[in-house]
Amino acid sequence: MNAQQILRDIRLLERQDAEVDVQDLTEIVVSGRKPTGLLHEAYFAMIDAESAFMDATIGGDGYDEALAVYRRKRDEYLSIVPPMKRIDPARSWTPLRPHAEQRRLWMSPARFRVVPAGRRAGKSMLAMRYGVKRARAIQRYPDARYIFAAPVYSQAKRIFWSNLKRLIPRHALIGGDPRRAISESELSIHLVSGAEILVTGLDVPERIEGNPIDFITVDEVGNCRKEAWTEHIRPALSERGGEAWLIGVPEGRNHYYELAVQAQEEQRAHPELWSYHTWPSSDILPAEEIAIAKAELDELTFRQEYEASFVTFEGRVYYPFDRAKHCERLRYNPALDLMFAFDFNVSPGVAAVLQEQANVWARPDLDSLVTCSVDEIWIRQNSNTRTVCARLIERYRNHPGLVWCFGDATGGAGGSAKVEGCDWDIIRACLKPVFGDRLRFRVPAANPRERVRVNAMNSRLMAADGRIRFLVDPVSCPHTVLDFEGTTCTPDGSGDIDKKADPMATHLTDAAGYLCVEKYPLTQHITQVTQC
Numbered sequence: 001m002n003a004q005q006i007l008r009d010i011r012l013l014e015r016q017d018a019e020v021d022v023q024d025l026t027e028i029v030v031s032g033r034k035p036t037g038l039l040h041e042a043y044f045a046m047i048d049a050e051s052a053f054m055d056a057t058i059g060g061d062g063y064d065e066a067l068a069v070y071r072r073k074r075d076e077y078l079s080i081v082p083p084m085k086r087i088d089p090a091r092s093w094t095p096l097r098p099h100a101e102q103r104r105l106w107m108s109p110a111r112f113r114v115v116p117a118g119r120r121a122g123k124s125m126l127a128m129r130y131g132v133k134r135a136r137a138i139q140r141y142p143d144a145r146y147i148f149a150a151p152v153y154s155q156a157k158r159i160f161w162s163n164l165k166r167l168i169p170r171h172a173l174i175g176g177d178p179r180r181a182i183s184e185s186e187l188s189i190h191l192v193s194g195a196e197i198l199v200t201g202l203d204v205p206e207r208i209e210g211n212p213i214d215f216i217t218v219d220e221v222g223n224c225r226k227e228a229w230t231e232h233i234r235p236a237l238s239e240r241g242g243e244a245w246l247i248g249v250p251e252g253r254n255h256y257y258e259l260a261v262q263a264q265e266e267q268r269a270h271p272e273l274w275s276y277h278t279w280p281s282s283d284i285l286p287a288e289e290i291a292i293a294k295a296e297l298d299e300l301t302f303r304q305e306y307e308a309s310f311v312t313f314e315g316r317v318y319y320p321f322d323r324a325k326h327c328e329r330l331r332y333n334p335a336l337d338l339m340f341a342f343d344f345n346v347s348p349g350v351a352a353v354l355q356e357q358a359n360v361w362a363r364p365d366l367d368s369l370v371t372c373s374v375d376e377i378w379i380r381q382n383s384n385t386r387t388v389c390a391r392l393i394e395r396y397r398n399h400p401g402l403v404w405c406f407g408d409a410t411g412g413a414g415g416s417a418k419v420e421g422c423d424w425d426i427i428r429a430c431l432k433p434v435f436g437d438r439l440r441f442r443v444p445a446a447n448p449r450e451r452v453r454v455n456a457m458n459s460r461l462m463a464a465d466g467r468i469r470f471l472v473d474p475v476s477c478p479h480t481v482l483d484f485e486g487t488t489c490t491p492d493g494s495g496d497i498d499k500k501a502d503p504m505a506t507h508l509t510d511a512a513g514y515l516c517v518e519k520y521p522l523t524q525h526i527t528q529v530t531q532c
Helices: 003-017 021-032 036-056 061-076 100-107 122-134 153-167 226-240 255-266 287-296 300-309 383-398 422-438 450-461 478-486 506-520
Strands: 112-116 145-151 188-190 196-201 215-219 243-248 272-274 337-344 351-359 366-379 401-407 439-444 467-472 526-532
Touching: 003 526, 021 112, 036 061, 036 122, 100 122, 100 215, 112 255, 122 145, 122 153, 122 196, 122 215, 122 243, 153 196, 188 401, 226 243, 243 255, 255 272, 287 300, 300 439, 300 450, 337 383, 337 506, 351 383, 351 506, 366 478, 366 506, 383 422, 401 422, 401 506, 422 439, 450 467, 450 506, 478 506
Parallel strands: 112 243, 112 272, 145 196, 145 215, 215 243, 337 401, 366 467, 401 439
Antiparallel strands: 188 196, 337 351, 351 366, 439 526
């Protein structure tokens, strides 16, 4: 028996108790001393090789060579510790397409990196890889916290949780055991390095308080509450000099825009604190995908979502609307489905009546199928849901086909709903006896954000490629036309609708917007489709 076989036998006998101790690792890093002992030497060598490999995946050179070195160092470490399943790192850590700005972001020394980039441009995956790399490194503190957050808990889980678990090798987990290291209920992962990875939502920013934060990624920063950064995240980063990646798609000129301006102004004077990084979706996505987006989104939304521009939403909310292009004499067609869209108010009481009709006008700027506003209900004062339904029944009780109902998921806050229950219950009670099993409801479980609804409406009015998919009859829908022309934004540039400018306006376009965002969503949300 040679010396190598004896050493291997000794390792087999000892490795059942061989596990890296977090306190030992921290003490080695803090003291600056060289690691000693077979276990520590192998672990530090593996971490160094792993870090170099992870760097090579982000547009660096020598990916294959770095992968081979990492595999070898990992196997040397795993020959000492208890046996565990080995998964090839190349399965999860594939090389990304070389991209100069992504590489600059990855290598930046700044603590706070502001990254407004285009939709599907790789920013979330880049942030996850960087956070995992930092969490896998030897920590200066045995209770290091690495947080991955989004505006709400469910969104954070959808963006990060599955991907993070795939990026972390089994030997990086405490005990090499997912059952011990991973908590599905708390969305947490405990690593051998001492780091804890947490996934959470910032709808309640207080969730992240209590202990210092060593690193945080916040995705869709523009949709988070403004005070989440200033009052909760930034103070928690102070104690240990923690890092933050603030990533997302621009959302008008809101607090994310202010952070972007701050990063651009500060990065020259204080590159150790701030850096700013941006790139469009076209750098990453195929050209055909960009062309599809241009055909589906209005110009401002396309610039914001795919070109990562902080566009200013000022003036008219429905800026693409033009009487010369969007007004045509339309006819109700009894052979087609009928769609009622509701926005619940007392003054005025409204409902939009719409149909999807084929392009019979031979206009090259129209899509083959157009959403047509063929009629409206508009009752100036003292209206309620029953009154609006009575007008609809009076005009369309003989409609032979399906009748679809869209509208505000909240069911209204005033009028008949206060004394008779949910507005949707009232609508069912009124329309069911008339339309029977032909009555359908498409009501979201919760309303999308106002900006999402407006973007969906504007994208129907005119896509970035000039295509029109929405028409209004100016004779039967005069108040709808006035809403499109007169609804304005608040002066702050956020793009929010100014509801105070004209209390009688905005309601019919709100109703039509609920239909557009439900039938033609630009983002996904849960929908209930029912037969009444």
